[in-house]
Amino acid sequence: MRRLLxxxxxxxxxxAPAEEMRLPPETMRLxxxxxxxxPFEVRVDLSALPESERRALASLxxxxxxxxxxxxxxxxxxxxxxxxxxxxxxxxLGRARLDYYLVNRGPWSRLDDNAPFVPGVPPKPEAANFxxxxxxxxxxxxxxxxxxxxxxxxxxxxxxxxxxGTDGGFVAVPYSLEYQGELAEMARxxxxxxxxxxxxxxxxFLESRAEAFATNDYYASDVAWMKLxxxxxxxxxxxxxxxxxxxxxxxxxxxxxxxxxxxxxxxLDRFGSELQWLEDRLPVDPSFxxxxxxxxxxxxxxxxxxxxxxxxxxxxxxxxxxxxxERIVAEMGSKRxxxxxxxxxxxxxxxxxxSKVALAAADQAYVxxxxxxxxxxxxxxxxxxxxxxxxxxxxxxxxxxxxKELYSTVEEAKADITGLWALQxxxxxxxxxxAGERRMYTTYLASAFRTLRFGMDDSHARGMALQVxxxxxxxxxxxxxxxTFSVDMRRVKKAVEGLSRELLTIEAKGDYEGGKxxxxxxxxxxxxxxxxLGRLGDVAVDxxxxxxxxxxxxxxxx
Ligand code: ZN
Numbered sequence: 361m362r363r364l365l366x367x368x369x370x371x372x373x374x375x376a377p378a379e380e381m382r383l384p385p386e387t388m389r390l391x392x393x394x395x396x397x398x399p400f401e402v403r404v405d406l407s408a409l410p411e412s413e414r415r416a417l418a419s420l421x422x423x424x425x426x427x428x429x430x431x432x433x434x435x436x437x438x439x440x441x442x443x444x445x446x447x448x449x450x451x452x453l454g455r456a457r458l459d460y461y462l463v464n465r466g467p468w469s470r471l472d473d474n475a476p477f478v479p480g481v482p483p484k485p486e487a488a489n490f491x492x493x494x495x496x497x498x499x500x501x502x503x504x505x506x507x508x509x510x511x512x513x514x515x516x517x518x519x520x521x522x523x524x525g526t527d528g529g530f531v532a533v534p535y536s537l538e539y540q541g542e543l544a545e546m547a548r549x550x551x552x553x554x555x556x557x558x559x560x561x562x563x564x565f566l567e568s569r570a571e572a573f574a575t576n577d578y579y580a581s582d583v584a585w586m587k588l589x590x591x592x593x594x595x596x597x598x599x600x601x602x603x604x605x606x607x608x609x610x611x612x613x614x615x616x617x618x619x620x621x622x623x624x625x626x627x628l629d630r631f632g633s634e635l636q637w638l639e640d641r642l643p644v645d646p647s648f649x650x651x652x653x654x655x656x657x658x659x660x661x662x663x664x665x666x667x668x669x670x671x672x673x674x675x676x677x678x679x680x681x682x683x684x685x686e687r688i689v690a691e692m693g694s695k696r697x698x699x700x701x702x703x704x705x706x707x708x709x710x711x712x713x714x715s716k717v718a719l720a721a722a723d724q725a726y727v728x729x730x731x732x733x734x735x736x737x738x739x740x741x742x743x744x745x746x747x748x749x750x751x752x753x754x755x756x757x758x759x760x761x762x763x764k765e766l767y768s769t770v771e772e773a774k775a776d777i778t779g780l781w782a783l784q785x786x787x788x789x790x791x792x793x794x795a796g797e798r799r800m801y802t803t804y805l806a807s808a809f810r811t812l813r814f815g816m817d818d819s820h821a822r823g824m825a826l827q828v829x830x831x832x833x834x835x836x837x838x839x840x841x842x843x844t845f846s847v848d849m850r851r852v853k854k855a856v857e858g859l860s861r862e863l864l865t866i867e868a869k870g871d872y873e874g875g876k877x878x879x880x881x882x883x884x885x886x887x888x889x890x891x892x893l894g895r896l897g898d899v900a901v902d903x904x905x906x907x908x909x910x911x912x913x914x915x916x917x918x
Contacts, residue, residue, distance in 0.1 A: 383452055390456035390477060397463055397674070397904035398709040402701065404619060404663045404909045413591055416556040417617065417665060418917035420594050421910045423549035424615030427596065427669030428465070430542050431613045435466050435603060437489045442467060442478065463904065465673040471815050471901060486605035488612075492524045497606050503530045516761070518611040518684065519576055519598055535598060536576035539613075543573035550596070559590035569597060582683040586658070586695055593618045593662045595697065599682055600670055601768075602819055608760065608767055611684070614671035617910070618662035621700055628659040628698075628737060634791060635693075638782050639745050643861040647752040648868035653693060653745070659737070663701040666910040675814050675902045678703045679736045681743040686758050689748055696740035700733075705903045706810075707732050713899040715806035718892045720844040726802035734792075735804055738779035745782075746774060750870035762870030769883065770875055773823030774863040780804060781860045784853060801847045805837060809892055812885065813901050822883045829882040830859045839888045843895075 383391075406414055432439040446458040457478055464470055467478035474484040491500055500522060504515055514520055515532040523538075525531040536543065547570035554566035565588055568581035578597065585595070595618075598611035635653055642649050671677060679698045688694070707729050715727040750756035760767045780800070787794040808828050814821040831837045834855035838846045866875045885893070 387453045387456045390453075390460050393469060393471075393477070394456070394460045394463055396471065396901040398705075398900035398902070400705045400709070400903040400905050401908045402664060402666075402905045402910070404665050404701065406619065406665075406909065406913075409591060409619070410558070412556055412558045414913060415917050416553040416562070417592055417619075418913040419549045419553035419556060420592070420596070420615075420617045421666045421907075421914055423546045423553070424594075424596055424617050424666050424668045426542050426546045426549075427613040427615045428672070430539055431669030432465050433539075434489050434610075434612050436485060437493070438481070439466055442481065446478070463674055465669075470674045470817065471813070473815055474817055488603045488605065488610070489521070490604050490610040491522045491606065492530065495522075495524075495530070500530065500606070516607070516609050518601065518609065519578065521610065534576040536574055546570075546596070547573045553594075557590070557592070559592070561588050562590040562592055562594075565594070572597070578683075579685065579687070582685055582688050583692070585683065586688065586692055591620055593620050593660055593697065595671075595680075595682065599684060600680075601684065603670065606765070608765060612670040614669040615667060616662075616664055616671050616677075616680075616697070616699070617666040618664045618697070618699070621661040621663055624661035624698075624700060625659065628661060631737070631741065631786075631791075632659055634786060635741065635745065637789075638741075638785060641785060642746060642778070642864060643781065643857050644746070644864035644868055648747055648864065650745075650747070650754065658695045659698075659741070660695065661698045661700050664699050664905075665913070666907050667905065672905065675818070676702050676706070676905065678706060679740050681740045686748055686760070689744070694744050696737070696744070698733075698737055698740065702903065702905070703733055703736060704729065709900050709903055711803075711806060711810050714809050714896060717895050717899070718809045718845055719802065719806055720840050720842075720846045723802050723805075723844075723846050726799045727806050728799055728803060731796060731799040731803035732807060734783065734796075735779055735800065735807070738783050739775045742775045742778045742782060743771070746778065746864050747868040750868060756870060759867045759870060763866065763872050763875050766872065766875045766879060768819035769822040769826070769879060770863055770866060771823075772820050773826045774860070774867065776823060777827055777856055777863065778860045780856045784856070798847070798849060801849065801852050805845055805847055809889075809896070812889065813893060813896065816883065816885070822879070825885060825889075826879065826882040827859060828889060829884065829886060830862075831855050832886070832888075834858065843888070843891050845892065 432443065443461070446454065446461055449458070460477060461467055467476055467481040468474040468484040469477050476483065504512055507515060515522060519535045520532040521538050522530050523533050550566045550570040554563045557563055565581060565584040568584045572578045572581040596615040598613050600614065601608040601611055603612045604610040639650055639653055677699065679696065681694050681696050683694060711732060712727065715724055747754060747759055750759055750762050763770060783792060783800055786792045787797055808824050811821050811824040812828070816822055816825065828837065834851060836848055836852040836855035838848050840846060862878065866878070
């Protein structure tokens with residue numbers, strides 16, 4: 361393999377751009393893999409922002425750029441050296457590798473079950489770079505089991521890595537130590553932004569987050585983030601745990617530097633007043649419903665100016681729900697952020713073209729952006745509803761700890777399917793116009809194929825496979841003789857409620873074995889689904905942002 365490659369490389373310098381058609385197959389293959397992401401220029405109108413806020417925004421973009429390097433290091437210890445090597449290769453093949461590496465933030469193609477695309481790299485480590493090289497999951501598990509309560513909480517916490525101590529045993533290392541250099545630099549930019557802004561709640565968040573980078577205690581800054589009330593809406597720090605393939609314990613660094621879309625946010629606040637009403641009616645045994653949710657959970661619709669780290673690789677995040685600290689979720693709920701400009705780009709570049717292939721002609725007319733946007737909103741709302749603790753009245757431990765590596769898939773599927781359930785409830789109640797019913801289920805079916813293309817390593821896609829198969833078995837989705845899919849409106853409501861009950865009950869009971877059986881049975885791509893995916897050929901899988909406005913800001917405030 362290596363020798364063959366050396367031969368190819370010798371040929372490359374002779375190639376002129378006009379001879380692109382004669383590029384080696386590997387270069388063309390990589391270019392085709394990159395082309396699955398439709399370029400999208402991220403331009404945000406900042407004309408309403410005063411200079412103080414634009415200056416703060418520029419500092420935040422600088423801080424956010426650093427999360428890229430941190431995140432890549434968290435994924436794999438070899439990432440930094442490999443990036444340097446790829447950057448030094450000016451051949452067409454080298455450039456194609458670098459380009460696709462940057463899409464994935466690593467040498468594994470996430471869309472292709474993490475197949476490596478750079479010669480000589482190991483398989484993507486399931487434990488990422490959070491656990492000691494060479495350690496097994498069983499060794500770490502048995503070490504964790506032997507710790508006292510306080511040490512175990514630290515070792516299983518979001519913000520520590522596990523390393524080997526000088527005696528060869530395991531030890532928990534706080535992020536503030538593990539990533540000390542990068543975090544100090546990020547803190548400096550955050551303090552610059554804090555000095556620039558005229559908005560008190562933003563200043564408080566930025567100062568407390570800068571402090572958290574040094575103390576490793578993120579609680580106060582997460583609370584300040586919850587209380588943000590400013591035109592700029594920054595999310596920066598260690599957050600999601602999906603990269604920890606062993607336990608979903610460890611948080612990866614990410615940034616979303618965004619500005620609020622005030623008009624849409626006001627519209628969404630209307631749904632905020634329905635949260636407890638929905639919780640009280642969840643399709644689950646009443647003892648598992650939460651009697652009193654945390655205070656009104658804020659909903660934000662933003663337009664992204666810049667994203668980085670775990671917030672910018674391959675398939676782009678359209679919405680998220682933070683913080684993940686279960687204490688804060690229990691005390692004050694969580695904040696949902698919808699990335700409107702990213703969602704609109706996805707809808708136009710991927711979902712509309714997919715619906716023309718996947719749906720029967722009669723169904724295609726029912727696919728629209730409003731339905732797409734509203735379900736994403738409700739998905740985020742539903743992450744904040746349902747059990748966070750197991751047992752009647754939440755008397756047991758946390759759900760996440762109880763169902764371990766199943767959690768991401770189960771929770772994403774729960775948010776999706778109970779999102780449909782909740783929107784139907786609000787239609788029945790008259791809060792939402794019931795005329796949108798068929799548009800909701802049909803747009804959701806089209807969006808399923810968009811999600812399934814992400815591959816079975818993605819927890820959203822795994823959750824979606826589970827839903828599609830459940831709905832097919834319940835007769836709610838129908839496969840037509842020509843292979844297109846349709847919704848059976850007479851059966852879909854009952855099927856949605858049934859799966860909602862199943863997933864909520866698994867979470868409420870912390871039923872690891874039951875969850876495992878369900879996932880083993882339904883997290884598969886069946887032939888009829890594969891056939892549609894196979895026909896999507898040239899449709900872009902997702903968008904690839906280029907940060908035009910962020911670059912202009914950095915030029916304006918160097
Ligand atoms: Zn989600």
